[in-house]
Amino acid sequence: MDRIDAQQELAFIRKVIQDSRRVAVDNGVDYIVWGVLVSLGMFATIGLELLRVTGAAYLLLWIAVMGGGWVFSLVRHLRERSTERVRTMAGAILNALWLACGIVIMILIFIGGPMLRQSPSPAIAAVLGIGFLVSGVLLDFVYFKVSAACWWAGSAAMFYLESPWARPVHPRLHADMLLFAVMMILFQVVPGIILYRRWRNEVAGG
Amino acid sequence: MADYDHTLLDDVIHSRIRLAIMAVLIAVDQAEFTFLKEKVNATDGNLSVHLKKLDEAGYVSVQKRFVDRKPLSSYRLTARGRRAFESYVERLESLIGKQ
DSSP, X not given: OOHHHHHHHHHHHHHHHHHHHTSOSOOSHHHHHHHHHHHHHHHHHHHHHHTTOOSTHHHHHHHXXXXXXXXXXXXXXXXXXXXXXXXXXXXXXXXXXXHHHHHHHXXXXXXXXXXXXXXXXXXXXXXXXXXXXXXXXHHTOHXXXXXXXXXXXXXXXXXXXXXXXXXXXXXXXXXXXXXXXXXXXXXXXXXXXXXXXXXXXXXXXX | OOOOOGGGSOTTTOSHHHHHHHHHHHHSSEEXXXXXXXXXXXXHHHHHHHHHHHHHTTSEEXXXXXXXXXXXXXEEEOHHHXXXXXXXXXXXXXXHHHO
16 A cells, blocks of 8 residues: 555545534424424413413413423434434434433423522523533534524523513513513524424435 | 555455445444445445454444334444554554655
């Protein structure tokens, strides 16, 4: 083997590795479903507050929203795991990342929020920023990196809206929740749809 | 131009198909037989022969399971295979650097 053979061999190795790494590790479906579910939950919560509903309705609503999301993700994950053709380290890290973020968010919604009598939206937005930045880097997906920055900016804005210095728009309207619901659509559902379309193109292109 | 001492190259990896299999498995954590077949562009029989050789050398490990009564084989690089691949690439790079 001479130098040219070695160069060709290395070029071949690089091409095979790059080609194999282009395997889509995420199709965006979880982002879309969770984004739609949570934004609907947020709008429903806002509606209940405006209608002066009190009691267990909020707890039941969020148990349904979060429970539905977890069941969907679990079933999808188990089904895909049994048929997946390739498993990547990036995919394993993404699963662990969003599981961790999901657990923190559950703690904030069902324990932190009620105990501190504060809206958990600002803290949840900050957690989502972490999830989206790491996902964006692993998937090499710029929309998620932008989403991360927006979630952190949104988190700061939500903390302000919940503070005593903010002027309320409506006496019974939590402006931070309204902002969160809109951000969920813009910075989770929309990038999720773009990721899904990218995945579909990659699958179609082999 | 002086030729490289070919005995320094790992014979198990020094074959186009086996090299491609190793490169695919370096890129992904675990791959099914059909995925490897697509990426390596080999026939079932040919791929099986080369995978068996890599398995015998301890470079890949295989996990077999049934999904809907169909057998599925998934392959991944062993630590030994990863080291062998890295060493192979280092030798190629040193060849380019030396001359």
